[in-house]
Structure formats: C-alpha cells, structure tokens
Amino acid sequence: MQQNKCLNWKINILNMDNFTSDLMLDEATDFLSKITKNPRLESEVLLAKILDKEREDFYKSNILVDETTYQHFRNLLKIRHQGKPIAYIVGKKEFWSLSFKVNENVLIPRPETEYLVECCLSLMQETNSYKLLELGTGSGVISIALAKENPNLEITAVDISLKALELANENALSHNINNIVFSTDSRNYIKIASKYGCQSFHLRSKNTSSDKASEYSVFLDFIKKKLKVKENLPKFFVHLRPTSPIRNYKTIESAIKFFKRNEKNYTSLRSSNLMNNPAYRSHRIVDGKLCSIVGKDFKVRNYSQPRQFYPKTYKCGHLFEIYKTKNILKGDLWGNKVAAYVTDDLFNDIDTKDDLDYLEYYMKKNNIKLFY
Secondary structure, eight states: OHHHHHHHHHHHHHTSSSEEHHHHHHHHHHHHTTTOSOHHHHHHHHHHHHHTOOTTHHHHOOOEEOHHHHHHHHHHHHHHHTTOOHHHHHTEEEETTEEEEOOTTSOOOOGGGHHHHHHHHHTSOTTSOEEEEEESOTTOHHHHHHHHHOTTEEEEEEOSOHHHHHHHHHHHHHTSOOSOEEEESOHHHHHHHHHTTOOEEEEOOGGGTSTTOOHHHHHHHHHHHHHHTTOOOOSEEEEOOTTOOOOOHHHHHHHHHHHHHTTTTOSEEEEEEEOSSOGGGOEEEETTEEEESSTTOOOGGGGOSOGGGSOOOEEEEEEEEEEEHHHHHTTOSSOSOEEEEEOOSOOOOOOSHHHHHHHHHHHHHTTOOSOO
16 A cells, blocks of 8 residues: 555656656655654655755755666655655754764664753752763763763763764764864963863964954964974864853854855855844044945935834854865965854953943853853
C-alpha cells in the first residue's frame, strides 16, 4: 500500500513542468505522516540537507529543483520510511541549542537529557572550578554543553567505543574557537589574560599600538611573525574587540558557521546592529551650520523626517568580524563583498570610564554574567 502511494507521488510530480520545494514538501509530508508525529518538519530537514539550505528558506520562496535532486530526496524518504531515524540520515542533531554530529555509533541525544545539564549547572557556581567525569559520553553532547555554560569546568569524558570517542572529539573541536590569540602592547595585560586560561599572545610594537594604527597593520604584523618562525596560519581570523565584551558565544558560532558555509560568496563578515536613529538623520557641521552627512545639503528639513521615513541603517563590526588570511596577505582586510551578520545582541562600545560604569550597571540590572 505504501509502495503504491510512493509510486503515485512520483507520477504526480513528474507530470509537472518543474520540481518545486512546496510541492515536494507537501507530498513528502503526506507520505511520512503514518510513521512520524512531525512529518512536515522531517521533510524540511531532509530537503534542506540536499539543497544545503536552512529550513527557513522554504518559507521565503518556492525553490525550483532539478530531477536529480528530486530522486535524491525520494531515496532519503524511502530510507526514513523504513524506520531509520532522521538524525542518522542527516548526520546531525540539535541539543542545548547546539548542533552535533551523530551517527550509528552513538545514541541520538534526546530533548529530556537537557534536564540533566540543567541539574548539573544548578549544583555548581560558575565562579568555582569543578572536575567532572562522564562515563559513556557517546557523541559528547552533555560534556560539551556543560563546558559551554561553565568555562571553569575540567571534564573527563570516556567511552568504551573508540568510534564514539572519535565523534565526541569532532564535536568538541567544532564547538570551540581554537588558538585564541590575545593581542596587546602591555605585558601586564598578558599576565591577566594568562590567569583566565589564554595561552597565545601577540605583543604589539609601538607602530601597531598607537591610536592611529590600523587594524590591518596589527593583523599583518601578527601574520609576518608567524611566517618568520614557519608556523601554520589559520584560514580565517575572528576579531573580538575587548571594548565590546557583552557577546553571546552562540551568536559568534552561528556567524562562523554561516561564513564557512558561504565563504565563496563573501570576502569578510561584520556583525551589524540596527540603529535606533537612522544615520540619514545625522549631520555634519560646516562653517558653523548643520549640513547632511553626505553631499552639501544645508536644508535640515530634508533630513528631519520621522525615523520610519528612512531606510534602516546599521552599526557594524563592533561585536565581531571575520577576515580571510589570504586577503590580508593581498593587502585588503575587508575585500569588496562584506557579509552583514545582523544580530540583536547588546551593542556596547567602551571608550570612557562612564561607558564602563554604565555597562556594569546594565549587567547588574539585567543579571548578565561576563561568561555565558
């Protein structure tokens, strides 16, 4: 009966002039409805894997696909209909709002297991160090989730299966930003960073430490020092400014994944925060008179409309940026295809003591911890 249904589905689609994501998802949802409580969700996950898209993309547009893609999708549906879990088919599973690799050598993380992570965290204080042992770590999701929430944890995760440990190690590496380099012109700051676990430093010269020194000069200086001692260079640099300390690591990880997935389309990436007051309403002062920030328009009324009248504008780069090493070596930090990664994380830029005092007040009022 199910075989006939699948055959009819093929005939219906092949009679269409084009294969479209809407039609394929509708038919697939009906096909999987007898074996799962979430047929639409699972259909979207499978098609997203094949097209290298996000599920949200199917709600933005009706995507045209070719017959090869359709056949691949149909084969995955058959495998799912035979009872193979969706996580094993796509090779990943979300846990604790993080994406983990899974395969048939490990159990699939269950949502209720997140309660165990919550219980562990509730028993610990983030400022204290703890040693934890996880027996039978599998894909490593519990240990990695705990380590993400509390950077002071020392966790030993073991498993009888070498294949499981290999996968857990892959997951651990994918959820850490390796080779963190602390760049400063102060040896005292290096001592402070060392106390918090940083092991790699870049002591800047006077030429790259002044207020007029460009970011490009700092990164180029670091690269030249690495090349001089014949050390391997990273493919990307993730720039985290110390003057903007309130950053959610999940946002940074999401941006890194986006950039890796789309690196052929972009030369760099900058975090972008929506401005409450559009830049079009800002002015320069020329000869004591207000002038638009572009051109020589002194008619203030042209730039004093309600903010809803103007296009949205963004502050960029203060939370994080991603550069390509090869572009820096070519003399261009940004390139001409800069990706805008829009985030609603708190925009903060500390330049004065008042800025710092306000940030401390804001953090205390909103119960924001420095590491989260």
